[in-house]
Amino acid sequence: MSEIRFDLITGKMVIIAVERAKRPHDFVIAHQEKKGSKNCPFCPGNEAMTPPALIEIKDKKGKWLVRGFPNKFGALNREEKEIEVPALYKAEYGYGVAEVIVESPYHDVTFGGLSVxxxxxxxxxxxERYKAIAEDKKIKYIQVFKNFGPRGGASLEHGHWQIIGTPFVPDLVNKEIEGTQDYIKKERKCPYCEIVQYEKEAGVRLIGENEYFLAIAPYASQYPYESWIIPKIHQEKFEDLDEKHLSGLAEILKPLIEKYEKEFDMPPYNIVLHTLPPEDLRNYHWHLEIAPRLTIAAGFELGTGVYINPVAPELAASVLKIDVLQPARKEVV
Known part of the structure; x- marks a missing residue:
């Protein structure tokens, strides 16, 4: 059972997900010895350990290469129940969707080790799953993300992504979209398109590019060695990706993750999609944000919401430089 509770002072939303306390953990503390694939629910042969598949992409022999299913320990679910709320507070039942996409049948292959x-x-x-979830009109926002490593929030070693659909648009998402509208109203231009043009010409925070995407260290990076991948053309919604842009995204993301894995010895990190809510008609420009978890948010960050980043993005870009056309090592399917 999950609840969405609202802070009395700020209105900030928090999901209380008691079911997640029951989930198995491969990672309990950092640097724990790897648990391995023997009892991994994401490995081939262990499909009965997960809910039935919602999507499977298979090879010519019928073996799955990518597999997606409902999260057995999801923070939200599609049940609808009445909950008791104390008179002082506001809360509602945690309606939503939580799914997992297993990115490979191989337990020990990292995302950077996958082929394009x-x-x-x-x-x-x-x-495909994003579009299917968006058909539920109660879902107002769909968050796609990947956690890697214990400090990155991954509770299982086997590489995977998560998709969570919420019955509300998160405050951070609204603030970002509203900021985009304010910039467009003032400058008559999309701020992300402006960033793409400026960073491409300036070069000092440019990490790499291909025909369709630009990878940069953002000017106001919150995290050391943070990066963004932005479509070069103005594209509002991630789910509108066509075949050539899907290929371009894979071609630029692979060497960038490889670079993180090599330079920082498999660091914990998060890849987070920023996109327009499914039925939102406002102007926006979707992108991916990659945050390696090399430092820990401490008292100042928690107390103010202002992050102290000890690595200038200009230095980060010089370290993270990639050649999109020349993969760093042999690819593994």
């Missing part, structure tokens, strides 16, 4: 074609299949599965 395999990464493309992962995004095909994500787009």
């Amino acid at each position: 074609e395999q990464i493309k299949m992962v995004f095909h599965a994500i787009v």
